[in-house]
Amino acid sequence: MTYRAPLAEMEFCAARIVGQDLLAETERFAEATPETRSAILDEAAKLCEGVLAPVNRDGDLHPARLENGVVRCPPGFREAYQAIAEGGWVGITGDPDYGGMGLPQCFATFVNEMMASSCLALSLNPLMSQGQIEALEHHASDEIKNLYLPKLNAGTWNGTMNLTEPQAGSDVGALSTRAEPNGDGTYAITGQKIFISWGDHDVCENICHLVLARLPDAAPGTKGISLFIVPKYLPDADGNPGPANALKAVSLEHKLGLHGSPTAVMEYDRATGWMVGAPHGGMAAMFTMMNNARLGVGVEGLAIAEAATQKAMAFALERRQGRTPDSSDTIIGHADVRRMLMTMKALTQAVRAICYDCAFSLDMARAAASEDDREAHSRRGAYLTPIAKAFGTDTGHEVAHLGIQVHGGMGFIEETGAAQLARDVRVAAIYEGTNGIHAMDLVGRKLSVDNGAMARSLIAEIAATGAALAPAGAEFAPLAQAILAAAEQAACTTDWMLAAQMNDRAAGASPYLRLMALALGTHYLGRGALAARGGAEAAARLAVAHFFATQIAPQTTALAQAATQGAAPLYALDAEALSA
Numbered sequence: 001m002t003y004r005a006p007l008a009e010m011e012f013c014a015a016r017i018v019g020q021d022l023l024a025e026t027e028r029f030a031e032a033t034p035e036t037r038s039a040i041l042d043e044a045a046k047l048c049e050g051v052l053a054p055v056n057r058d059g060d061l062h063p064a065r066l067e068n069g070v071v072r073c074p075p076g077f078r079e080a081y082q083a084i085a086e087g088g089w090v091g092i093t094g095d096p097d098y099g100g101m102g103l104p105q106c107f108a109t110f111v112n113e114m115m116a117s118s119c120l121a122l123s124l125n126p127l128m129s130q131g132q133i134e135a136l137e138h139h140a141s142d143e144i145k146n147l148y149l150p151k152l153n154a155g156t157w158n159g160t161m162n163l164t165e166p167q168a169g170s171d172v173g174a175l176s177t178r179a180e181p182n183g184d185g186t187y188a189i190t191g192q193k194i195f196i197s198w199g200d201h202d203v204c205e206n207i208c209h210l211v212l213a214r215l216p217d218a219a220p221g222t223k224g225i226s227l228f229i230v231p232k233y234l235p236d237a238d239g240n241p242g243p244a245n246a247l248k249a250v251s252l253e254h255k256l257g258l259h260g261s262p263t264a265v266m267e268y269d270r271a272t273g274w275m276v277g278a279p280h281g282g283m284a285a286m287f288t289m290m291n292n293a294r295l296g297v298g299v300e301g302l303a304i305a306e307a308a309t310q311k312a313m314a315f316a317l318e319r320r321q322g323r324t325p326d327s328s329d330t331i332i333g334h335a336d337v338r339r340m341l342m343t344m345k346a347l348t349q350a351v352r353a354i355c356y357d358c359a360f361s362l363d364m365a366r367a368a369a370s371e372d373d374r375e376a377h378s379r380r381g382a383y384l385t386p387i388a389k390a391f392g393t394d395t396g397h398e399v400a401h402l403g404i405q406v407h408g409g410m411g412f413i414e415e416t417g418a419a420q421l422a423r424d425v426r427v428a429a430i431y432e433g434t435n436g437i438h439a440m441d442l443v444g445r446k447l448s449v450d451n452g453a454m455a456r457s458l459i460a461e462i463a464a465t466g467a468a469l470a471p472a473g474a475e476f477a478p479l480a481q482a483i484l485a486a487a488e489q490a491a492c493t494t495d496w497m498l499a500a501q502m503n504d505r506a507a508g509a510s511p512y513l514r515l516m517a518l519a520l521g522t523h524y525l526g527r528g529a530l531a532a533r534g535g536a537e538a539a540a541r542l543a544v545a546h547f548f549a550t551q552i553a554p555q556t557t558a559l560a561q562a563a564t565q566g567a568a569p570l571y572a573l574d575a576e577a578l579s580a
């Protein structure tokens with residue numbers, strides 16, 4: 001079974017559930033019409049189905065390798081990457097003044113979803129460049145923008161992000177890479193970075209590392225971190241890559257999955273770099289890249305959930321085993337297989353809506369007409385981002401594992417590809433900030449910044465969907481009740497969080513994030529069922545929304561209980577007793 005881009009589903013979610021058609025009514029994104037969206041979807045689908053999906057298995061079987069100081073990528077990756085670059089997909093949201101397409105994040109999200117469904121390992125490469133492009137647009141000097149952005153938008157050069165060091169993972173403030181002024185406006189960067197995705201490779205002409213490092217007078221912690229662009233080959237003023245910089249990949253990691261993506265230990269030995277943004281303002285600048293990447297990584301989860309669901313459906317339609325109530329005698333007729341497939345389909349649709357709505361808010365934060373609207377969308381996007389990242393990737397993992405189960409023994413055998421999906425997506429819950437850290441961000445900064453106003457506003461949206469469904473007919477009644485119940489659980493738990501001490505919030509952070517995600521998910525699917533009423537797919541939309549509302553959304557009750565227990569039960573055993 002090869003990947004088929006779910007174009008109708010993507011369009012329905014974008015237009016009918018999230019309401020992205022409003023984008024074309026803004027001045028900034030006037031060209032983002034439904035026609036342009038369809039054209040982009042069609043073109044990107046051809047690339048993903050025809051060029052990227054065929055190299056996915058090779059990426060798994062022939063991992064990137066370091067040979068005599070040179071990283072060699074899996075067979076076909078270079079050509080597939082060139083096709084991505086030539087299609088203009090790297091610079092899809094980039095500023096047209098620097099060679100980008102200037103399209104909204106919503107459109108990039110469609111393309112990124114399809115690229116990640118077809119070949120997650122390769123798709124990580126343009127995703128990193130997209131984040132770097134946004135960071136440079138916002139924070140770099142004109143000189144740096146003029147030199148780097150056209151190359152990055154064209155995909156001739158790639159971007160990476162270098163935060164992690166052996167002693168500085170989640171605790172980025174512990175990093176120790178040094179940046180010493182050379183006296184000519186450049187800096188000498190020295191230190192070791194680990195786990196750097198696409199840190200070295202042979203798919204394009206130059207690699208531009210965004211590196212977090214400390215100036216000699218830097219304060220400890222995150223306040224003393226600055227950001228530098230450090231290219232593999234030092235470019236001349238015309239952007240021709242020249243001599244090699246003093247940096248190298250010293251080794252590649254052997255990983256559980258994502259084998260096609262080279263994950264490098266990078267050594268910088270007085271490498272020449274240029275500062276991006278203000279001295280000691282590195283975290284703010286890097287956050288631009290990280291926020292972009294967080295949604296992108298949530299979309300990786302969505303993408304794998306979609307690919308796993310397609311694979312499992314195809315298998316279940318063919319595998320004959322036992323007698324089934326529907327007389328199909330293929331396993332899709334068995335109730336327990338149905339349960340798994342419905343769960344996979346419903347969760348995937350919910351995650352898609354969360355990711356697309358997050359992208360929409362991020363776009364409207366830049367494009368809405370009034371300052372107030374832009375501000376509200378910015379906070380909405382900020383609140384949805386950790387949910388998109390953590391729930392998206394948890395769901396990718398969960399759905400991929402259900403996919404293995406649907407395959408039975410064949411799911412455990414590599415040739416079906418079901419196992420690769422599960423292995424590849426596993427890291428998405430870890431990188432770009434672990435999901436636990438994102439949950440803490442949600443109950444900490446995101447709730448505190450406006451004393452819960454954005455959370456309450458989203459909960460009001462959820463309840464409004466329930467209220468709209470209630471009078472729509474008897475068949476919508478269970479759906480309406482479940483959505484209203486989920487909204488109630490979300491409201492009470494949010495109130496509890498706002499009144500709680502920080503470590504009590506932290507203890508309930510992960511269940512709270514999932515609770516919010518499930519409440520949002522059931523609302524989006526309910527909205528879809530309502531939008532489809534009277535049309536050809538009304539029954540299918542209602543069936544999936546009903547399943548989510550009655551079999552998945554009720555988890556919110558248990559999640560609310562778990563989220564509001566406080567930290568004491570977690571510390572009931574001291575570390576010694578816990579680990580005994």
Ligand SMILES: Cc1cc2nc3c(=O)[nH]c(=O)nc-3n(C[C@H](O)[C@H](O)[C@H](O)COP(=O)(O)OP(=O)(O)OC[C@H]3O[C@@H](n4cnc5c(N)ncnc54)[C@H](O)[C@@H]3O)c2cc1C
Pocket residue numbers: 160161162163164168169170171194195196197198255258263427430431432433434435436437440
């Ligand atoms: C394949 C791969 C690719 C990667 N790509 C990149 C890249 O391109 N660039 C880059 O800079 N990094 C990259 N990383 C690094 C990645 O971002 C880190 O692994 C991640 O941030 C977690 O850091 P850590 O591994 O040190 O885990 P730790 O920080 O040691 O975390 C271990 C556990 O403790 C928890 N934990 C830690 N601190 C807290 C806290 N304060 N509160 C609650 N829980 C906490 C974590 O959630 C986790 O469960 C990559 C990693 C991998 C595996």
